[in-house]
Amino acid sequence: MSNKASDNLHRLIKAMSKTEKRYFKVFSSRHIIGEQNNYERLFDAIDQQEEYNEEKVLKKFKGEDFTKRFSIAKSRLYQSVLQSLDAFHANSSIDAQLKRQIHWAEILYKKSLYDQSLKLLKSARKVAEKNERMTSLIEIRNWEKRIIEKDNYEGISKKDLSKILEKDEEIVNRLTIFNNLWNVKSRIFQALYQRGKARSEKELKQFKKIIDHVALENSETNMIGENAYLHNHLYSAYYYGIGDYETSYNYLISNLKLIEEKPHIFKEEPNIYMSVLTNAIYLGTHLKKYDDAAKFLEMLNELPDKLKINKNEDLELRIFAISKTAELALYSQKREFKKGIELIPQIEETMLQYEDKMSSVRKASIYFNIAVLYFWESHYNEALKWTNQLLNNIEIDKTLDIHCFGQLLNLVIHLELENKSLIPYTLRSTKRYLDTRNRTYTFETIFLEFINELLKKRQDKSEQELYESLSNQLKELEIDPFERHVFEYFDFTHWAELKAAEAKSTPKEESESY
Numbered sequence: 001m002s003n004k005a006s007d008n009l010h011r012l013i014k015a016m017s018k019t020e021k022r023y024f025k026v027f028s029s030r031h032i033i034g035e036q037n038n039y040e041r042l043f044d045a046i047d048q049q050e051e052y053n054e055e056k057v058l059k060k061f062k063g064e065d066f067t068k069r070f071s072i073a074k075s076r077l078y079q080s081v082l083q084s085l086d087a088f089h090a091n092s093s094i095d096a097q098l099k100r101q102i103h104w105a106e107i108l109y110k111k112s113l114y115d116q117s118l119k120l121l122k123s124a125r126k127v128a129e130k131n132e133r134m135t136s137l138i139e140i141r142n143w144e145k146r147i148i149e150k151d152n153y154e155g156i157s158k159k160d161l162s163k164i165l166e167k168d169e170e171i172v173n174r175l176t177i178f179n180n181l182w183n184v185k186s187r188i189f190q191a192l193y194q195r196g197k198a199r200s201e202k203e204l205k206q207f208k209k210i211i212d213h214v215a216l217e218n219s220e221t222n223m224i225g226e227n228a229y230l231h232n233h234l235y236s237a238y239y240y241g242i243g244d245y246e247t248s249y250n251y252l253i254s255n256l257k258l259i260e261e262k263p264h265i266f267k268e269e270p271n272i273y274m275s276v277l278t279n280a281i282y283l284g285t286h287l288k289k290y291d292d293a294a295k296f297l298e299m300l301n302e303l304p305d306k307l308k309i310n311k312n313e314d315l316e317l318r319i320f321a322i323s324k325t326a327e328l329a330l331y332s333q334k335r336e337f338k339k340g341i342e343l344i345p346q347i348e349e350t351m352l353q354y355e356d357k358m359s360s361v362r363k364a365s366i367y368f369n370i371a372v373l374y375f376w377e378s379h380y381n382e383a384l385k386w387t388n389q390l391l392n393n394i395e396i397d398k399t400l401d402i403h404c405f406g407q408l409l410n411l412v413i414h415l416e417l418e419n420k421s422l423i424p425y426t427l428r429s430t431k432r433y434l435d436t437r438n439r440t441y442t443f444e445t446i447f448l449e450f451i452n453e454l455l456k457k458r459q460d461k462s463e464q465e466l467y468e469s470l471s472n473q474l475k476e477l478e479i480d481p482f483e484r485h486v487f488e489y490f491d492f493t494h495w496a497e498l499k500a501a502e503a504k505s506t507p508k509e510e511s512e513s514y
Contacts, residue, residue, distance in 0.1 A: 009078045010052035013043065016081075020088055021047070027084035038066050039077050093268050098124055098136040105143055118147050132225040132265055134175050141168065177227050184210060185234035188241060196401040198242050199441045199482050207241045225265055228258055229272070236279065243481045249283040252276055267307050270315070274303060274322060281326040285333050286488055297326055317354050321362040324350075328369035332376075340373040360394050364402045367394070371409060372490055380416045387413060405489040407433055408444070411451065412495065427451050443486045446473050467500035 016024070028039055045057055058067055066073040091097055101124040108117035121140050128136045145164070148156055187210045198204040211234075236251035255276045259266045266272055277300045284293035299306075300323050304315060324347050331340030347366065351358065371386035387410040391403070407430045414423050427448065434444050450470045454463070461469065474493040477483040487493065 005052070005054035006074075007052035009074050009081075010046050010049065012078065012081055013047050016085070020085060023088045024081060024084040027087060028080060038064070038073070039080060042066070042073065042077055043081070094127065094131045094133060095136065095268075098128055098133060098140075101127075102136070102139050102143065105140075109143065109146065114147050114150065118144065121147075130264065134171055134178070137171055138175075141171075174227060178230065181227060181230040181234060185230055185237065188234055188237045192237060192241050197240070197485050201482075204242055204482070207238060211235075211238050225262065229255055229266075232258065233276075240279075240283070243485060245283050245287055249280070249287060249289075252280045252283065256280060263307075270303060270307055271318075273307070274300065274318065277303070278322045278326060282329070285326070285330050288333075290330070290334060293326075293330055297323060297330070300326070313357075317357055320350055320354070321358055321366070325362065325365045325369060328366065328373065332369060332372050335376070337373050337376045340369075341377060341379075344370055344373075361402070364390050364394050364406070368402055368406055368409070368489070371406075371413075375409070375413060375416075375490075378416075380413050384410070384413045384417065401489070404434070404437075404444075405486070408447065408492075409490055412490075412492075415451075415454075423451075424455060427455070441483065442480070443474075443477055443483050443492075446470070446477070447492070462503070464500055464503035467496050467503055471496035471500055 013021075024043065025040060028043075042057070042061070045060055046052070049056070054070075058070065061067050089096060090100055101120055105117045105120045105124065108114075108120065121144050125137065125140045125144075127133075128140060141164075153161075188207070191207065191210065195203065198207055232251045232255040236248045236255070239245070239248035239251065259273055259276065277296050281293045281296045281300070284290070284296060300319065303319065324343065327343065328340050328347075331337065331343075347370070351363070351366070367386045367390040371383045371390070374380075374383040374386065387406055390406045391410060411423070411426050411430055414426050431448055434448070447470075450466065453461075454466055471493055474487075474496060478487055478493060
């Protein structure tokens with residue numbers, strides 16, 4: 001059993017905003033009796049630490065009575081902080097308001113003030129129905145039923161009971177549909193995160209097998225609100241996974257329209273709006289719908305003001321990471337490499353600020369896109385610096401596509417830099433990486449065989465012929481539904497064409513073998 005002191009209290013306090021911390025001081029002065037001063041002193045001492053060090057805290061309060069049962073003191077302070085946050089955020093969301101109203105209705109019911117309880121429940125039910133809060137509706141209706149039962153169903157007709165049953169069945173059906181959709185959506189996204197898009201008939205069948213399990217009973221009446229969003233969400237992911245970008249994009253646009261039409265349902269879920277916009281930017285870019293992608297990027301940056309969300313560090317970080325990744329990719333796809341490179345100093349400065357708080361996948365995506373921009377402007381050493389950042393300095397699931405294509409781009413950069421001593425080692429390392437993760441698909445096999453052929457001392461083909469052969473093979477892969485998504489990361493075909501032209505213009509006596 002670990003003797004390490006828990007840092008839960010420290011992490012909770014550090015997660016609080018300045019306003020929340022000020023409110024805690026006011027709350028503790030009103031609600032904590034006897035040990036208020038000790039709680040505030042302990043709160044401040046822990047808040048001052050960047051990393052939690054319990055020994056230093058105990059040393060600071062040496063001789064104080066509460067240190068003799070310090071774990072109890074921490075637990076009580078933790079609960080007090082949560083209570084203050086509960087009071088502070090009591091009306092911060094529809095769900096919080098409904099929970100509070102239901103609790104008030106319960107109090108009134110237990111004091112036999114049934115008419116007042118029922119009035120409050122009816123008010124809460126209207127809010128829950130408008131905002132499609134199904135789980136809250138179940139709680140509200142359960143309390144309404146208790147009030148009906150307490151008078152032995154006096155004044156309730158068979159027709160009333162039938163309506164109650166009918167409404168209950170509707171709510172249960174909608175929740176069942178939601179659970180089915182959520183389950184299938186999660187399985188699709190799990191497959192995408194672990195393996196990426198389908199690269200073979202076997203993987204295509206796996207995706208189809210998942211989508212075949214969607215249960216859509218009563219879909220016409222229940223495919224509204226959040227269920228409609230989930231339906232569009234899972235199908236956009238499914239079609240993305242099998243490489244049908246146009247259909248996936250159409251489902252994303254349907255979700256954007258749904259969110260715009262029902263802002264009251266989604267306004268408290270900015271992450272949903274951000275996710276849909278991000279995916280629409282990505283697919284719009286790769287479908288060459290550049291104007292749409294730019295419009296969605298602008299919408300993403302304006303989202304906090306549009307939804308009237310209080311800006312905080314987490315929100316700013318998410319929008320920065322998502323928007324800059326999308327913007328870099330957009331410039332890369334449009335071949336406006338210089339414009340993309342102009343963003344890099346600002347991105348580097350912000351990333352230094354958020355370095356420890358950004359997710360590994362977000363950092364990896366930014367690093368890869370920066371490397372691509374530098375590569376196409378022939379700044380190969382800069383490009384190498386960023387691929388090395390991706391491959392060596394980020395803890396990331398190495399089965400992800402971004403890591404795989406980071407390896408391949410790294411190999412291409414070494415070719416451009418003519419790092420002859422490093423290329424054989426990098427090739428072996430890349431091949432071993434792909435073999436151990438079962439990622440030797442057609443593109444990877446062709447590309448590694450090309451590099452191997454290029455390294456041979458005695459070649460059957462000239463360097464120009466090797467690059468031309470590679471270019472022709474890659475052009476065929478670009479129309480293969482299982483292989484074409486490779487070229488979304490980096491335009492390997494264009495690079496091979498440029499290298500073939502370069503080799504053609506270089507006299508044979510000047511050309512050196514790798």
